[in-house]
Structures are given as structure tokens and as C-alpha cells.
Amino acid sequence: MKFAKKLKDESGQAMILTLLCMTCLLGFVGFAADIGTLLRAKRNLQIAADSAAVAGAAELNYGDMTAAADAAAAQNGVTIGTNGGTVTVNTPPMYGAYAGQTGGYVEVIVSQNQPTFFMNIFNIASQTITARAVAWNGASSNDCVYVCNPSASDAMSLQGSFDLSAPKCGVVVDSNNVDALQFTGGAGSLTAGSVGVVGGDGGQTGDSTPAPVTGIAPVSCPYGGMVFPDPTTMTCTTPSGGNLTGPISAGCYSAPPLSNGGLGTLNISNAQLGAGTYVFEGNVSLSGSVTSDAGGTTLDIYNGALSEGTAATNLNLVAPAPCAAGTLPPCGGSYGGIAIMQPPANTNTITFEFGNSTGTIDGIIYAPTAQLFLHDSGGDTSGGIQLITDLIVGTLNDQTATLSITNYSTTVGNSPLTKVALVE
Numbered sequence: 001m002k003f004a005k006k007l008k009d010e011s012g013q014a015m016i017l018t019l020l021c022m023t024c025l026l027g028f029v030g031f032a033a034d035i036g037t038l039l040r041a042k043r044n045l046q047i048a049a050d051s052a053a054v055a056g057a058a059e060l061n062y063g064d065m066t067a068a069a070d071a072a073a074a075q076n077g078v079t080i081g082t083n084g085g086t087v088t089v090n091t092p093p094m095y096g097a098y099a100g101q102t103g104g105y106v107e108v109i110v111s112q113n114q115p116t117f118f119m120n121i122f123n124i125a126s127q128t129i130t131a132r133a134v135a136w137n138g139a140s141s142n143d144c145v146y147v148c149n150p151s152a153s154d155a156m157s158l159q160g161s162f163d164l165s166a167p168k169c170g171v172v173v174d175s176n177n178v179d180a181l182q183f184t185g186g187a188g189s190l191t192a193g194s195v196g197v198v199g200g201d202g203g204q205t206g207d208s209t210p211a212p213v214t215g216i217a218p219v220s221c222p223y224g225g226m227v228f229p230d231p232t233t234m235t236c237t238t239p240s241g242g243n244l245t246g247p248i249s250a251g252c253y254s255a256p257p258l259s260n261g262g263l264g265t266l267n268i269s270n271a272q273l274g275a276g277t278y279v280f281e282g283n284v285s286l287s288g289s290v291t292s293d294a295g296g297t298t299l300d301i302y303n304g305a306l307s308e309g310t311a312a313t314n315l316n317l318v319a320p321a322p323c324a325a326g327t328l329p330p331c332g333g334s335y336g337g338i339a340i341m342q343p344p345a346n347t348n349t350i351t352f353e354f355g356n357s358t359g360t361i362d363g364i365i366y367a368p369t370a371q372l373f374l375h376d377s378g379g380d381t382s383g384g385i386q387l388i389t390d391l392i393v394g395t396l397n398d399q400t401a402t403l404s405i406t407n408y409s410t411t412v413g414n415s416p417l418t419k420v421a422l423v424e
Contacts, residue, residue: 041114041129048076049133050422053108056089057135057420058220060104065089069108077112084113084128093134096424103324104137104418134424141222141417142193144169144407148221148368149394150198151175154182158207159399162188169390169407170194172219181214183207221368222392222417226328228343229279231302236281244268250276250297255283255304263304273297275320277335280304283348289314296320296363298335305348306340308357319363322412337412339363339389342370347394349373362388364408364417369394374403390417 056069066089070080073087080087086109093099093107111130144166147156155175158164171192173180180199183190190208196216205212229252236252242264244253248271255264263282270288275295283304296318299306308315322337329335339361340350349371365372365387372393388406 037114037116041112042131044077045110045112045129045131046133048073048078049108049110049131050135051076052078052087052089052110053106053133053135054420054422056091056108057104057106057137060091060106060137065091065106069106073108073110078110084111086111093424095132096134098134098136098424105134105423106137107132107134132424133422135420136423137418137420141419142170143172143219143417143419144390144405144410145171145192145396146219146221146390146392147171147173147175147394147396148392149175150218151177152395153177153179154395154397155180156396157182157184157398158188158190159184159397160188161185162190162398163402164188164190164192164398164405165403166192166405166407168193168410169405170196172216173197173199174218174221175199176218178202181205181212222390223328223366223368227330228341229277229300229302231279231281234279236279239266242266242282245270247272247274248278249274250278252279252281254281257282265304273317277330283307286315287313289316291316292318296334296339298338298363299340300335301340301342301346301348301350301367303346303348305351306342307351308353313357313359315357315359315361317359317361317363337364337408338366340365340367342367344369346370350393351375360386360388362408364390364392366392367394368392371395371397374398 052069052073055072056065059065059068069089070087078085078087088109090107092102092105095107098105109130109132111128114127114129116127149155152175155177156173169192176199178200179202181197181201183203183205185204188207195208195210195212197212197214198216198218200214201212231252234252236254238254238256242256244266253266255266258264265283265285266280267285268290271290273290273292275293275297277298277300279300279302281302284301284306286308298319317339319339320334320336323329323331329338335341347369350367351373353375370393372391387403388408388411390408
């Protein structure tokens with residue numbers, strides 16, 4: 001009887017049921033914790049994929065796309081071979097909406113093993129997490145002035161009563177120096193769509209509209225992988241006295257050497273330039289009327305300095321039609337979009353002493369290691385030389401020049417300069 005009564009006794013059931021339910025609840029809590037950890041790992045992995053795709057697309061034309069993507073992924077916690085980490089770079093993309101798309105699209109797929117905790121009970125020690133991103137190096141750049149020297153003091157120096165106006169585009173100063181952007185004197189003004197500096201600024205930077213933003217991330221100087229003409233493989237003409245005038249055909253021209261072995265000067269004056277690329281060995285001086293024919297011209301200053309110092313100079317230089325967006329020159333046999341260029345090995349200064357010069361330079365000025373020196377003393381108030389251009393120079397020194405820059409990339413509608421955009 002006592003035993004039967006004990007069997008009918010229901011005391012303690014609530015505790016047993018609670019323990020059983022707690023076991024289930026703790027199991028769900030553990031499962032939720034693992035899922036939360038995996039979702040967090042997925043978000044972090046997506047950041048790594050996004051940054052790797054952007055880095056790879058930015059270096060697409062420079063030959064180190066995969067290395068750049070791998071480095072960016074590693075900076076965001078995904079290192080190849082560590083915790084099962086993998087980084088796969090595809091161009092064109094293999095999956096998604098941009099599969100098979102050429103023209104600057106880069107796909108990056110990253111994966112990594114993420115350890116689990118409570119799932120170990122079910123013999124699941126880790127899960128492989130994957131993320132994917134696509135970036136495009138083809139969106140039109142909003143910038144039109146690139147100062148590319150990575151460390152120079154006063155990399156962009158604006159002095160006196162300068163007036164630099166580029167209201168529809170951005171200015172990028174890539175130098176990490178504390179005085180990368182320097183304003184001297186309080187009579188000048190800089191107006192741009194944006195002003196970004198990797199390093200710092202100094203002087204009367206209140207003359208800038210908008211105010212410079214310092215400490216930005218470094219920007220790759222455009223066209224870093226471009227191949228330049230090599231005059232050693234060309235037949236070059238040395239004109240008598242170094243003078244070029246009248247109708248001139250595209251080709252290679254060498255200045256008469258100096259008696260001491262130094263570089264001589266090619267004097268281009270009152271010249272009509274036929275369409276094509278002009279390669280100049282030696283210094284080049286422009287004066288009088290210098291005009292491009294239809295079809296456009298590119299002046300390549302191979303190893304000397306370019307100067308325009310005559311007060312009455314009338315320049316009308318027009319670049320050939322630009323290459324397709326995201327495509328490096330040369331294209332179609334020309335250096336599309338570029339009006340004046342110097343290879344990186346040539347660090348000689350490009351000088352424009354505008355005075356009361358007139359005309360238009362319609363095309364990119366590309367001299368990634370050289371200084372562009374502008375001086376005017378206000379003499380161009382009657383019109384001056386209009387720049388429909390993107391400036392890509394090593395350093396920029398403007399001493400009282402009054403310049404109005406119109407973004408070439410925007411004007412031509414088929415931008416030869418691009419920025420990277422994350423599209424998927």
C-alpha cells in the first residue's frame with residue numbers, strides 16, 4: 001500500500017520538467033549563440049571582400065590587382081592559409097549580375113573557417129563562411145587635380161594673389177607631409193568641389209572653399225601602368241637650329257645638343273601641329289601661336305623641360321579623343337585624352353608664365369613626378385589660357401596665377417579618368 005501511494009505521489013514533477021526544459025532551452029541558447037557568432041563573422045568577412053574588391057579594381061591597370069586584393073583582405077582579417085582563409089580574384093566576374101562583364105569589373109570571393117562552441121556537441125567544430133563582392137573601375141572620377149608626390153613638403157603650394165577655380169571637381173594632394181598643402185599670403189582663393197589631403201596643411205588655408213579635409217587615405221595616381229613612347233626605337237629628326245615652325249607632322253624630334261653635352265632646346269613657334277603624338281628629346285619652348293589640327297595632338301616631353309614664357313603666346317592644344325573609360329592610353333594609335341605628358345623618369349618642371357597669353361589647353365596634363373609651375377602676376381585678366389583639363393602632376397606651384405579649370409573628364413562625357421565603385 002505504501003509503495004502504491006508513493007507511485008501516486010506527484011511531488012517533484014515540476015522540478016524534473018523544469019530540468020528537461022532547461023536542457024532544451026540551454027541548447028537553443030547555445031545554438032543561437034553559435035548562429036550569432038557566425039553572422040558576425042559573415043559581416044566581418046563581407047567587409048574583407050568589399051575592401052579586397054575595391055583594392056583589386058583600383059590596381060586593375062597597374063599589374064598588381066591580385067596582390068592588392070590579397071593585402072586588403074589580410075588587413076581585414078582574412079589571410080590566405082590561416083584558419084582556412086582563401087581569396088579568389090576574378091576578372092571578369094564569374095557569378096552574379098556582372099558575370100562575364102569586361103571593362104573594369106573585379107570579383108573577389110573570400111572564405112574562412114569559423115570555430116563553433118555549442119555545435120561541438122553534434123561534432124560540428126567549425127563552419128566555412130564565404131562572402132563575395134564586385135567592384136568596378138569605370139565610374140567617372142569626381143576629381144580633376146591630382147598632386148601625386150607621396151611625401152613632398154608644399155606638394156601643392158599656392159602663393160600670393162592666386163585664383164584657382166575648379167568648382168565642379170575635386171583636388172587630391174597625395175603627400176603625407178605635415179605641410180603637404182600650403183597657402184602663402186592672404187590674397188588668394190581656391191574653389192573646388194572638394195579638397196582632400198593625405199598629410200596636413202598650413203598657411204592661409206581659410207582661403208579654400210571648401211576647407212581642406214586632411215588625413216584622407218592615399219589615392220593611386222591615375223595611369224600608373226601607361227606605356228610611353230620610346231625614342232630609342234624611333235627615327236628622330238633634329239631640326240636646324242632647333243627651330244620648329246609652320247606646319248609640323250607628328251613624330252620624334254631631338255634638340256641639337258649643347259657643346260657641354262647638356263640638353264638643347266626645341267623652339268616651337270607659330271606652328272600648326274598635325275594630328276598625332278609628338279615625342280621631344282631635349283627642352284621644349286613654346287611661343288607665338290601653337291595650334292593643334294583636327295584629330296588632336298599629344299606632346300610627350302621625353303627627357304627635358306617644357307616652358308611657355310612669352311607674353312604674347314597663343315596656345316590652342318587639343319588632345320585626341322579619349323580612350324574608352326577604364327582603358328589606358330595608347331588606344332587607337334594615339335594617347336587619347338592627353339594633351340601634354342612626361343614619363344615618370346622625367347622630373348623636369350613644366351613652366352607656364354602666362355603673362356597675357358591666350359588660348360585653350362583642352363586635355364589632360366600628365367606629369368606624375370614633375371612640378372607644374374604657374375606664374376602670372378595677374379596678367380591674364382584679359383582672358384588668359386583656359387584649362388579644360390585634368391591635372392596629374394608630381395607637385396603644383398601656383399604663384400599668383402589666375403586659373404579656371406574645367407573638368408576634362410566631365411566635358412568629354414567619356415571619362416578617361418575613373419574611380420572605383422562597389423557595385424555588388
